[in-house]
Amino acid sequence: MRASVKKSLLEIYDRLFRAYGPQHWWPAKTDTEVVVGAILTQNTAWGNVERAIDNLRRAKALNWRALRSLSEHDLAELIRPSGTFRVKAERLAAFVGYLWEHHQGSLRSMLDGELKTARPRLLSIHGIGPETADAILLYAGDRATFVVDAYTRRVLRRHFLCNEKADYETIRGLFHAALPAVPQVFNEYHALLVAVGKRHCRKSARCEGCPLASMPHDRRL
């Protein structure tokens, strides 16, 4: 990695932290909610996910035992507001099935151990891709793995820190090379990227007032 990329990544963190302060992420009460939210937020605005999680809470289904006993059809109805609900019901069911079959319903057991083992374990579950796996590991498991989301890609691309077709693992590698492998740091950085992303770095850029606006960038990228 170019030294200038590392320098820029550190500067972005500084600027965002000074502008926004600690974010206290993930926006969920329990580890179970983190996992459920991570799956439901796939290609979906967070507000829709909250409605779905509220439905699950009201149905007293926000725990692994209840989730295991729900039919996929009933699960789909509860999470309908989060969109692509049949797909997500299948993915949630796949996760819950794996959790019970291999870890007796213990999320702790599933997320502990070597990261080199725990991450591929998650990725082997149908519906759990790299971003969802890393979000679960970092925010529910307190493991030092960086979450690369759409905002992360867009911020880095607009600031010339990666090229158009840099893949997930490449971008994740940039953060792992630039930062100390401390969960709290990865946690805060990802949350800050979402904060700036929601305010300024959506598909149509709104750079006015952005803490990163005085750094080199191209809002068209």
Add this chain to the structure above:
DNA sequence: GACCAGGCACATC
């Protein structure tokens, strides 16, 4: 009414 939002799996070339 078009476009977008904190992806992923699968088909096809």
Add this chain to the structure above:
DNA sequence: GATGTGCATGGT
């Protein structure tokens, strides 16, 4: 292995 497509809701 690169690229395209379905999934589907609610907000702007």
